[in-house]
Amino acid sequence: MQCTTIIDHLETKVLDFHFHWNARYTAGISDREGVTFRTQNPVIHPDILIVGVDTNALNRLGRWPFPRRIHADLINNFARIQNQNARERALFLDIFFSEPTQNPTSDAMLARSMENNQRVFLETVLTVDPPRMQDYDLIFNRQNVLFENVGQISNVSGDWQNMFPFEGVEPPVSPYGRAVGGYGHANYIADFDEVYRRQPLVAKSAELLAIYTIEDVLSGEEIPLGEFQRLSWTEQNGEQRNISYPLSAEEAEDLLAVIEKNSPKYYLNDDQTEYTYLVRQWQDHFVPSITLSLALEYFNKTLDDVELVVGDHITIRNPEMFNPQTGSWQDYQVLREPEQYNEDGEVISDAVYEVLPELVIPVDEQASMLVNFSGPRSSPSPRGHQTFPVRSYAGYASRVTGPDPDSWPPSRAADNKIVMVGAFASGMADDEKTTPFGLMYGVEMHANALNTILMDRFLYYAPLSINMAILLLLILLMSLASSRLSTVWSLLITGTGIGILYLFVSHIFNSYQYIINFSAPAIGIFLTFISVVVYRVMTEERDKRRIKDMFGRYVSPQVVNQILENPPELGGVDKELTVFFSDIRGFTTLSESMTPQELVNHLNLYLTAMTDIILEFEGTLDKYVGDEIMCFWGAPLPQKEHALMACKCAVRQMEKLNELNSQWPPERRIDIGIGVNSGIMTVGNMGSLGRMNYTLMGDNVNLGARLEGTNKQYKTHIIISEYTYGLVKDKIIARELDNIRVKGKNKPVLIYELLEVIEE
Numbered sequence: 066m067q068c069t070t071i072i073d074h075l076e077t078k079v080l081d082f083h084f085h086w087n088a089r090y091t092a093g094i095s096d097r098e099g100v101t102f103r104t105q106n107p108v109i110h111p112d113i114l115i116v117g118v119d120t121n122a123l124n125r126l127g128r129w130p131f132p133r134r135i136h137a138d139l140i141n142n143f144a145r146i147q148n149q150n151a152r153e154r155a156l157f158l159d160i161f162f163s164e165p166t167q168n169p170t171s172d173a174m175l176a177r178s179m180e181n182n183q184r185v186f187l188e189t190v191l192t193v194d195p196p197r198m199q200d201y202d203l204i205f206n207r208q209n210v211l212f213e214n215v216g217q218i219s220n221v222s223g224d225w226q227n228m229f230p231f232e233g234v235e236p237p238v239s240p241y242g243r244a245v246g247g248y249g250h251a252n253y254i255a256d257f258d259e260v261y262r263r264q265p266l267v268a269k270s271a272e273l274l275a276i277y278t279i280e281d282v283l284s285g286e287e288i289p290l291g292e293f294q295r296l297s298w299t300e301q302n303g304e305q306r307n308i309s310y311p312l313s314a315e316e317a318e319d320l321l322a323v324i325e326k327n328s329p330k331y332y333l334n335d336d337q338t339e340y341t342y343l344v345r346q347w348q349d350h351f352v353p354s355i356t357l358s359l360a361l362e363y364f365n366k367t368l369d370d371v372e373l374v375v376g377d378h379i380t381i382r383n384p385e386m387f388n389p390q391t392g393s394w395q396d397y398q399v400l401r402e403p404e405q406y407n408e409d410g411e412v413i414s415d416a417v418y419e420v421l422p423e424l425v426i427p428v429d430e431q432a433s434m435l436v437n438f439s440g441p442r443s444s445p446s447p448r449g450h451q452t453f454p455v456r457s458y459a460g461y462a463s464r465v466t467g468p469d470p471d472s473w474p475p476s477r478a479a480d481n482k483i484v485m486v487g488a489f490a491s492g493m494a495d496d497e498k499t500t501p502f503g504l505m506y507g508v509e510m511h512a513n514a515l516n517t518i519l520m521d522r523f524l525y526y527a528p529l530s531i532n533m534a535i536l537l538l539l540i541l542l543m544s545l546a547s548s549r550l551s552t553v554w555s556l557l558i559t560g561t562g563i564g565i566l567y568l569f570v571s572h573i574f575n576s577y578q579y580i581i582n583f584s585a586p587a588i589g590i591f592l593t594f595i596s597v598v599v600y601r602v603m604t605e606e607r608d609k610r611r612i613k614d615m616f617g618r619y620v621s622p623q624v625v626n627q628i629l630e631n632p633p634e635l636g637g638v639d640k641e642l643t644v645f646f647s648d649i650r651g652f653t654t655l656s657e658s659m660t661p662q663e664l665v666n667h668l669n670l671y672l673t674a675m676t677d678i679i680l681e682f683e684g685t686l687d688k689y690v691g692d693e694i695m696c697f698w699g700a701p702l703p704q705k706e707h708a709l710m711a712c713k714c715a716v717r718q719m720e721k722l723n724e725l726n727s728q729w730p731p732e733r734r735i736d737i738g739i740g741v742n743s744g745i746m747t748v749g750n751m752g753s754l755g756r757m758n759y760t761l762m763g764d765n766v767n768l769g770a771r772l773e774g775t776n777k778q779y780k781t782h783i784i785i786s787e788y789t790y791g792l793v794k795d796k797i798i799a800r801e802l803d804n805i806r807v808k809g810k811n812k813p814v815l816i817y818e819l820l821e822v823i824e825e
Contacts, residue, residue: 072582072584072585072588074258076583077257077258078258079584080501080580083571083574087439087575088441088452088502105403106440107403108520109520110515110520112483112519113485113512113515113516113519114153114456114482114485115453115456115485115489115508116139116456116457116461116484116487117487117488117489117490118458118486118487118493119445119455119457119490122462125459125463126463129488130160132166132171133162133168133172133174134171134174135462136158136175136462137174137175137177138465139458139461140156140175140178140179140182140185141178141181141182141465142461142462142466143156143182143484144182144183145473146473146474146475146477147470147473148476148480150389150480151475151476151479151480151481152184152476152477152480152481153184153477153480153481153482153483153484154184154362154363154387154481154483155186155246155247155362155483156184156185157185157187157483157484158185158186158188158487159355159486159487159508160487161235161237162175162187162238163235163238165238172240173240175241176241176243177244179244179246183246184246185246186245186246186247186249186359186362187237187242187245188248188249188355189235189237189249189250189251189352190234190235190250190251191233191235191252191270191352192232192233192234193233195232204234204235205272206239208234208236208350210236210239210243211236211237212350214242214243215246215248215368217350217351217352217353218371219292219351220373221267221351221373221375222373222375223375223376223377224376224430225349225373225375226295227430228268228375228432229431230269230271230305230347230349231252231268231270232273247358247359247362249353249354249355249356249358249359250268250353250355251355251507252265253498253510254431259499260500261498261499262436262500262501263434263436264433264434264436264514265354266356266432267352267353267371267373267379268431269350269351272348272349273345273346273347273348274294274347274348275346276343276346277296277344277345277346278331278343279298279341279343281344282296282308282312282344283317287311290310290346291348293348293349293350293351294346294348295308295346295347295349296310296346296347297344297345297347298342298344298345299328299329299343299345300328301327308344325342328342331343353368354514355511356511356515356518357518359483360515360518360519361381362483363386363483364384364385364386365385365386365387366383366385370382373428375432376430378425378427378428379426379434380423380425380426381426382422382423384421384424386481389481396421396422397420397421398418398419398420398421399418399519399520399521401417401419402416402417404416421521424521426518426523434518434523435524436513437578438500438501438502438513439453439513439516441503442503442505442509445457445489452509453509453512453516455489458489485512487506487507487508488506488507496508498510500513524578524579527579532585535581535582535586536582539562539566539586539589540590540593542562543562543589543590544597546558547593547594547597547598548597548601552598555598556594559590559591563591566583566587566590567583567587569581570582637748637751637762638748638749639745640699640703641707641743641746642697642699642700642707642745643697643699643707643710643741643742643789644695644696644697644711644746644761644765644769645684645694645695645696645740645741646695646739646772647738647740648692648693648694648737649671649693649736650736650737650738652692655733658732659733670725671692671722671735672694674721674722675694675722676694679696679714681717682713684697684698684710684711685700687761688758688760696714697746697748697761698710700761701748701759707743708741708743708789709793709796711741711743712785712789713822715739715783715819716783716821718739719739719782722735736782737782738773738774738776738782738783739773739776739783740769740770740772740774740775740784740785741783741785741786741789741819742765742766742769742785742788743765743786743788743789743792744764744765744768744786744788745763746761746766748760769786771807772785772807775805779818782818784802784817784818785799785816785817785819786814786815786817787816787817790815796822796823797820797822797823798820798821798822798823799818800817800818800820801815802816802817802818803816804816
């Protein structure tokens with residue numbers, strides 16, 4: 066659960082990057098002083114216009130809030146044009162009128178202007194906390210005025226009972242509610258990082274109808290519930306829990322147990338000796354957002370034309386659009402590809418439009434839409450960057466148009482536009498919220514949400530199956546690559562893979578408004594790389610320990626270190642090597658002169674000294690067979706002068722043996738014979754998987770063993786073969802002994818007695 070939360074939090078940040086990446090376009094190009102040519106952004110609907118209460122308006126019209134007669138002048142000015150087909154489609158005031166002012170005349174002027182205009186939209190605010198009990202009926206009566214005048218959404222299905230209930234509301238005063246052409250709530254939902262990315266297109270306003278005791282509910286007498294009415298009890302933390310009503314006997318018993326455990330008590334007397342638990346009956350109203358209401362007005366639809374399936378979608382069927390040139394309604398269409406021009410300004414390809422028979426808006430369990438923000442906040446100045454066109458409030462309200470139609474201007478250049486009036490100067494109101502593009506005025510947040518609907522630019526989340534398939538595929542590919550390439554190449558592929566993944570999901574987002582999870586696959590790729598590296602390190606360490614254990618008994622530490630850097634091949638391989646055999650002469654006589662324990666100790670002294678010399682000359686110890694020593698040179702690591710090293714070892718062993726014998730009594734002195742042969746031999750790990758030994762095999766190995774025994778016949782100590790002699794003849798002093806034929810060899814072998822090694 067925690068891991069999923071982390072992924073979700075990362076995805077919201079990735080979504081912000083998508084918004085920024087998608088907002089790259091040229092806002093305006095100026096080719097001479099004072100003139101700016103502004104190109105229409107193809108993802109911005111041309112009929113959205115922001116009228117901002119900016120610094121210019123504050124300087125010309127006075128301090129905020131303006132007297133309501135000034136708002137009345139603005140509303141009248143929009144309505145009073147000679148060409149009524151060129152009027153605005155809707156005039157939204159992002160201004161709260163929840164209380165009357167001290168000037169009833171000003172209030173009356175504003176209400177009359179709204180009634181005359183007939184296209185004014187006001188907003189209501191839904192709150193978590195209910196109003197004071199003394200104000201409860203007054204507040205909800207104001208809300209009911211809006212419901213009676215404009216309506217509310219009634220075609221609702223899905224899990225509407227578990228939508229978040231707003232128990233309070235701040236609607237406009239009743240005269241305005243009766244005069245408006247439409248209304249909607251202004252609420253947005255902040256994510257975990259206090260950034261606003263979602264707007265509930267439909268919110269649930271909960272009006273309290275009655276309060277019962279738990280005994281009333283469980284008495285068996287059924288409580289009548291009308292359409293979109295429900296019962297709920299309250300947890301100790303204040304959260305509501307709905308009751309599935311009516312109740313069976315078993316459900317009633319379970320409900321009572323849960324309420325007694327988790328609900329606060331309601332005491333019936335002052336001494337708190339009697340108590341009960343309360344159950345409330347609610348009437349739920351489904352209030353549209355102001356952006357949904359404005360979109361419906363633009364589509365020539367009413368709230369009755371909205372179908373809400375909570376947790377899935379909102380459907381608006383057969384939307385239309387007004388054509389100011391013909392004065393008629395036509396099928397709704399959106400721009401998909403803008404016109405293309407050549408350098409001379411001639412059209413080389415026409416704009417492409419798509420007719421939409423219906424709009425299906427994806428929503429979540431709270432009927433919230435993810436707003437597709439189109440760019441950074443707009444500047445009130447035409448010279449600055451403007452994601453949406455912004456005009457000053459002062460330009461529409463500073464001059465009053467009289468009631469005489471002959472004095473009216475032909476138009477206000479707002480034909481069929483949704484005019485959105487709101488704060489556009491810092492500090493004048495608490496109307497700036499944090500968005501993916503930073504702080505943004507509330508009216509422009511509404512503009513982004515409205516643009517998402519009008520341009521059919523809804524954001525869709527990829528289903529879990531697609532995200533899982535991408536995750537598993539990338540992990541598999543990364544595992545294959547990392548396991549077969551070096552760590553450096555694997556790291557480069559990891560970074561490149563994450564970069565390509567981001568470009569891919571960004572392209573899908575920008576082109577298709579489709580959100581594919583980036584964080585989970587990116588983390589999966591990185592963790593796969595780390596896992597493979599860790600496994601590789603652990604495996605290499607294990608192999609090194611195994612090699613060290615295996616060869617540490619045979620070779621010197623220096624050779625072991627070289628073997629760890631270049632591990633030997635497994636199995637048997639043919640190599641040119643030099644094998645060395647030594648054996649004690651007269652071992653039986655020696656053993657008869659000592660007890661077994663003394664013999665073992667004596668042999669250990671001898672074998673230790675001889676083995677140290679073998680390792681000193683970088684030989685590989687093969688085995689001890691009783692008093693016999695077998696070793697070799699040239700494996701597991703290649704040794705260029707393997708024959709010379711063996712000869713040096715033999716000479717040094719004889720010198721060491723003489724030193725030992727000088728310290729022992731005559732009956733314990735040792736005489737040995739050494740046989741050395743060079744040639745092609747098979748070397749490797751031989752045996753079984755459970756028990757193996759690194760050793761030599763072959764005819765040349767047998768020849769070395771035969772030469773050791775031949776020392777007895779020639780009364781010598783070190784005999785080397787002609788093959789070894791041929792490799793070292795310039796570096797040793799040797800005496801030719803004989804040309805002999807040994808067992809297993811048909812061809813005679815010339816043998817030499819090794820006397821000395823010539824030192825450089």
